Amino acid sequence: MVAGAISFNSGVLLFADTDLAAPRKTPRETRRIFHRPYGSSPAVAHSVFVVREPVDWAPAVFQRCERAVDAVRPAERTIERMREAIERSLCESYHGGGADRELPLFVGLYSPSQPRYSLFRTISSGSTTLREVAGHQTQGNTAYIGHHWIRDGFNAPRSLDELDLPAVFSLAVDTLGHIREAHDECGDSAEMVVVHADGHVSDVQRIVHDSSEQRSVTLSRLSRSWAPQPATRPVAGVRRAATVPFSRL
Numbered sequence: 001m002v003a004g005a006i007s008f009n010s011g012v013l014l015f016a017d018t019d020l021a022a023p024r025k026t027p028r029e030t031r032r033i034f035h036r037p038y039g040s041s042p043a044v045a046h047s048v049f050v051v052r053e054p055v056d057w058a059p060a061v062f063q064r065c066e067r068a069v070d071a072v073r074p075a076e077r078t079i080e081r082m083r084e085a086i087e088r089s090l091c092e093s094y095h096g097g098g099a100d101r102e103l104p105l106f107v108g109l110y111s112p113s114q115p116r117y118s119l120f121r122t123i124s125s126g127s128t129t130l131r132e133v134a135g136h137q138t139q140g141n142t143a144y145i146g147h148h149w150i151r152d153g154f155n156a157p158r159s160l161d162e163l164d165l166p167a168v169f170s171l172a173v174d175t176l177g178h179i180r181e182a183h184d185e186c187g188d189s190a191e192m193v194v195v196h197a198d199g200h201v202s203d204v205q206r207i208v209h210d211s212s213e214q215r216s217v218t219l220s221r222l223s224r225s226w227a228p229q230p231a232t233r234p235v236a237g238v239r240r241a242a243t244v245p246f247s248r249l
Contacts, residue, residue, distance in 0.1 A: 002140035002179060002186065003032065003052035005106050005119055005133060006150060006168040009161050011196040012119050013222070014050045014106055015172045017179070017187035018206070033191045033204045034059065036066045038077065039112070045069070045077045046117075046201050047086070048108035048193055052140040055103060065089040079111045079118045083130050090128035104139045108195045117195050142179045142186060149175040165194065169219050173210065194222045 003016035016032035031054050038045040047069055049062045068085040069077070086107060103122075107130055110117040120130035121137055136154050138146035153171040157163045172192065180186045194202040202222045207214065 001053040002138055002142045002146050002176075003050050003104075003106060004136070004138040004143075004146050004150065004172065004175070005050070005108075005121075006136045006154065006172060007119070007134070007160065008163045008165055008168045010198075011165070011194055012108060012117065013165065013168045013172060013192060013194050014048060014108060014119075015176070015190055015192040016050050016052055017176055017190050018054070019187045019189065031191070033193050034062045035193060035201055035204060036069075037201070038070055039074050043074060043112040044199065045074070045082065045112055046108070046110040046195065046199070047082065048106075048195060048201065050106040050108070050193075051103060052105070053103070058103060061090070061093045061103075064093055075113060077111055078113055079109050079116065082109050082111065083107075083118075083120060087128055087130055090122075094128055106133070106137070106139070108193075110195060110199050110201070112199055115199055117197060117199070119195075142183050145179050145182060146175050149178050165223060166219060169222065170215070173207070173215065177210070192218070192222060 001017060003014075005012055005014045014033065018032050032051055034049040036047050038047070047066060049065070051058050065086045068089040069082050072081050072085055105122055107120045108117065109120070119133045119137075121133050121139065123129050123131045136147075136150050138150065140146075150171055153167070153174075154163065157167075169192075173190075176186070176190050189206055189208045191204055191206050193204045196202070202224060205218050205221050207218050
């Protein structure tokens with residue numbers, strides 16, 4: 001199992017491999033990426049949690065973090081305040097009950113009050129401290145393979161200004177394909193989301209089959225920004241992702 005993040009010239013792409021949904025479970029349920037908006041347009045903050053492996057209690061832990069962020073006054077939802085709220089919640093969950101063990105993860109945050117976005121990761125499997133990530137990063141048993149394939153593609157452009165979403169999307173899909181070729185435990189599909197620099201967040205996409213057509217469809221959906229719904233409150237429960245077919249490369 002692997003999760004990763006790649007920055008580009010106008011945001012960051014986060015991804016994680018996952019298995020196909022069981023026959024009697026909803027095929028659109030997200031199991032690796034959890035996105036939550038806070039507030040109403042135009043001052044919408046966002047959090048995105050990305051986990052590299054499935055655990056039953058992870059959604060409850062993330063929801064606890066989301067409640068902590070939601071409790072921060074809108075005008076005070078800076079990156080630092082949101083990060084601190086999440087670190088406290090992770091510590092309470094891991095050491096005070098609610099979680100069986102610490103879980104490596106990525107956390108993407110956007111603050112409309114600054115405005116800017118940041119990407120963090122836990123510094124180790126036994127820590128709740130979030131460290132900011134720049135460039136690209138992978139986590140998981142096959143992270144070293146992911147780092148190898150992403151590094152060359154990420155460093156090929158002369159500057160980050162030349163690295164756009166289509167480039168990092170292809171880089172992520174190709175990297176997952178190389179990992180699948182070497183490790184059977186890598187999932188048959190993947191979940192992806194984009195945090196755009198303008199503060200919008202794409203819908204979570206599940207890629208279940210790889211072809212030039214499906215890559216185009218998924219990239220188009222990732223490029224579309226999440227539209228705030230001021231009158232709609234987040235509903236607790238199952239998170240859902242758009243599904244696009246994706247096969248082994």
